[in-house]
Amino acid sequence: RDNNLEALKMVEKTLNEMRKGGIYDHIGYGFHRYSTDEQWLVPHFEKMLYDNALLAFAYIEAFQATEKSQYKETAEEIFAYVMRDMISPEGAFYSAEDADSEGEEGKFYTWQTKDLDAVLNPEEMKLYTSIYNINKGGNYLEESTRNYTGKNIPHLTENLSSLAEKKNLSLEELKEKLETIRIKVFQSREKRIRPHLDDKILTDWNGLIIAALAKGGYVFNEKKYVDVAEKAMKFILENLKDEKGNLLHRFRENSAEIGAYIDDYSFLIWALLELHEATFDIYYLKQASNLIDIQINQFWDDHIGGFYFTSKDGEDLITRQKEIYDGAIPSGNSVSMLNLLRLSQITGDQEYEKKADVISRVFAESVRNNPSAHAFLMIAVDFAVGPTYSLVISGDTRKEDTIKLLESIRKEFLPNKTLLHRATEQDLPPIDEIADYVVFFDKYLDKATAYVCINKTCKPPTNDIERMIEYLNPGRN
Known part of the structure; x- marks a missing residue:
């Protein structure tokens, strides 16, 4: 609303710290239910469908607002998790995965150094333990005794870009090495007894x-x-x-x-x-x-x-x-x-x-x-x-000019908008049935046309992408 960069900074700080912390599953993806400490390190290990859905939304909108790829990556990792572990054979989604397995909370998700030694070579072990803060004594305190237990929750304390610089690697090189390791660790973890799956499908x-x-x-x-x-x-x-x-x-x-x-x-x-x-x-x-x-x-x-x-x-x-x-x-x-x-x-x-x-x-x-x-x-x-924006794209679905207009707004962060497409290649475009006012929104100059209305007052129709974006972002520098 106000292009408040301080507010955006607060949002980014939270999203980045959550993604780095142990509340995020760095091996299999997805977020645990909540953190028990202010560092986002030690989670309650249960995974809820609703948490991951709403967090995916937050990272998608952060990507739209900033164009920073890490937010897109996190949202896609959340989707990878729910599409792998939370989906039913019929295609609907289950509700949750428990925190405990074999009677112990977090057993599925925590690691001793000997567990990792068994699946990684020495070079991989050195890199992985340094990046994800893993050590022989353990990296978190047991909640009741406040003692270290030799168990580790993989987490980051720095951004990968700064870690790559310290190791004289490009960011892409570091990501490639870590992904190779992640797959090995994930495959090893899959052999463990999984937490119970709550297989209710809730509307x-x-x-x-x-x-x-x-x-x-x-x-x-x-x-x-x-x-x-x-x-x-x-x-x-x-x-x-x-x-x-x-x-x-x-x-x-x-x-x-x-x-x-x-x-x-x-x-x-x-x-x-x-x-x-x-x-x-x-x-x-x-x-x-x-x-x-x-x-x-x-x-x-x-x-x-x-x-x-x-x-x-x-x-x-x-x-x-x-x-x-x-x-x-x-x-x-x-x-x-x-x-x-x-x-x-x-x-x-x-x-x-x-x-x-x-x-x-x-x-x-x-x-x-x-x-x-x-x-x-x-x-x-x-x-x-408001201001709220009503955007109608009128044009032939198959034509390049229509496709370009529609594509140009995908990444725009416009939460207060509605978007309709009037497919003019059809004699009776389907959208006319439910939004009869769009019958007046036809192609202008026989080209795909954007109709932008702000608080129910419409701008002149335009075929120009830049003009359409200008209408939708009047205060953008």
């Missing part, structure tokens, strides 16, 4: 990882992530609905059970919106609109406003609660507010925007009392306050 957590994969696939222009996201979404929509079309919460052992909660709807709608932006398949917008209408019918408080956590057709409760606290995962109300604003801007349906406005007012006092506990809600409020 809400799948929504988060689908959204992250779709976002990553779009930003990185990597179809494989979008394909995985689409397959997971297909599974959820086909297997986690009841006979009335309402969502269900959990799938396990070939059985879908438990009526959905607000998080199931809000997170899955978020994923559908990200999938539409990644594919421009109108199917995902239709599904998002249908589900948000069901959500409003089933969860909306008609007296005060805001969404209840449980549906009106759910179990009989003395009182129905509303969740607004954005903690380890954002609240359903926070995500729903942003979903409503995005869908209103896409479809032109003002009722969605009115509902979003009510959410902001209902929970305003809670936000004033504790702003940091409502971080995601403030993202939605920021979208509502």
Whole structure:
């Protein structure tokens, strides 16, 4: 909003320190649940699907905001982990991996020097132990005794670029050597007894990882992530609905059970919106609109406003609660507010925007009392306050000029935008069905054309990429 470099510096500091620390699995990738110390060194070793989904989002957006490749690499490593270890044969995602194996927390993830000696040659051993701070006595204190145990958690205390310089290697040379070693250590670790896998497939957590994969696939222009996201979404929509079309919460052992909660709807709608932006398949917008209408019918408080956590057709409760606290995962109300604003801007349906406005007012006092506990809600409020950008690219999908316009915005960090593509090679472009105002957004001068509207006021149509980017980044130097 303000091009605040100090704020960006704070974000980067946190993301970089987390990536270097023991909270990150430097061997198999992915983040553990949380750190038990301020150095990010000793984690609680459990791995949660939702943590990795939301952190992938953070690193993707950091890449967009800075164009620094390490953030892209981290997001892609997270995806590599969940696509390897957390995915079901049907393509949906499991919930978590436990912290312990063989009755000991972290046993799968920690190393004694003798373990590494058994798989690495002396040169590799010297490099790996120096880079990842591994020693014979161990590199962390056991929590209860505060003694070293001879066990090590691989972690970095410096950036790889500075470590490469100290070892008279280029960054690429060091990365290549470390990757060779990592594969050896990973293969050795795979022979260990793994932590227990929580194989529940949850609609809400799948929504988060689908959204992250779709976002990553779009930003990185990597179809494989979008394909995985689409397959997971297909599974959820086909297997986690009841006979009335309402969502269900959990799938396990070939059985879908438990009526959905607000998080199931809000997170899955978020994923559908990200999938539409990644594919421009109108199917995902239709599904998002249908589900948000069901959500409003089933969860909306008609007296005060805001969404209840449980549906009106759910179990009989003395009182129905509303969740607004954005903690380890954002609240359903926070995500729903942003979903409503995005869908209103896409479809032109003002009722969605009115509902979003009510959410902001209902929970305003809670936000004033504790702003940091409502971080995601403030993202939605920021979208509502604006400036918000509506971008429609009108052009033939197969033509080079259309492709270039669409490609040019992939890496732009524009969180407060919606993006539509009007495929003019079709007599009735599918997007016209759900966003009828775009019928007026045709090609200009018979070329692919960008229509940029800021706070519902539209700029002149343009065929020029630089002009389009200028519209979208009016304050950029």
